[in-house]
Amino acid sequence: MRETPPDYQNISGRTHPSLGYPLRRMFGLETDRLLIRPWNADDRTTFHQLTCDPAVMQYVHGGLPYSEAELDEWFSRQARQLAEHDVCMGAVIEKASGRLIGIAGTQPLGTTGNLEIGWIFARESWGRGYATEAGAAAMRHVLETLGHKRVVAIIAPDNEPSKRVAARLGMSYEARYTGVQLGYRKPEIVVDLYYRER
Numbered sequence: 001m002r003e004t005p006p007d008y009q010n011i012s013g014r015t016h017p018s019l020g021y022p023l024r025r026m027f028g029l030e031t032d033r034l035l036i037r038p039w040n041a042d043d044r045t046t047f048h049q050l051t052c053d054p055a056v057m058q059y060v061h062g063g064l065p066y067s068e069a070e071l072d073e074w075f076s077r078q079a080r081q082l083a084e085h086d087v088c089m090g091a092v093i094e095k096a097s098g099r100l101i102g103i104a105g106t107q108p109l110g111t112t113g114n115l116e117i118g119w120i121f122a123r124e125s126w127g128r129g130y131a132t133e134a135g136a137a138a139m140r141h142v143l144e145t146l147g148h149k150r151v152v153a154i155i156a157p158d159n160e161p162s163k164r165v166a167a168r169l170g171m172s173y174e175a176r177y178t179g180v181q182l183g184y185r186k187p188e189i190v191v192d193l194y195y196r197e198r
Contacts, residue, residue, distance in 0.1 A: 059156040104134035111183025
């Protein structure tokens, strides 16, 4: 049974046909096959399982699962970004199954003033075009709904699959940066930055 997050308000008066809870104005993205929504407490176990797959985490977090403290920090950070900016790296729900299959959305990138988009998917969801679909929805949200002139994505230098997604989204390579240069919460990271402008 799927529970409606307690902060869901049926502002629109419409209920999502396959997921059974009301649509709302708070951050949320929808594509033909996916719904990207804020996290709720019931998502914690599935999120943790996602981070325990070394293949999923290969280019994220040093390939290691999140500790309990890191899970707390993740959910707190997403809630804070939602409250302050009405954006987050949200839970990706596959409409056909109602399952949480990944992470996608947008968030502020360090101290750059840019909004970044990103995606991480469970291994059983790979090869279906979900990353491109979710990335495109997040990009449209930044450029069209929020009216930003630029959107970015940061990708580990050896993460060729995500670089191919960025190319499909029409993003261009800008440069390689450290976390220090980006004012990022993890100063030790080294990433390739891709961007697209309106």
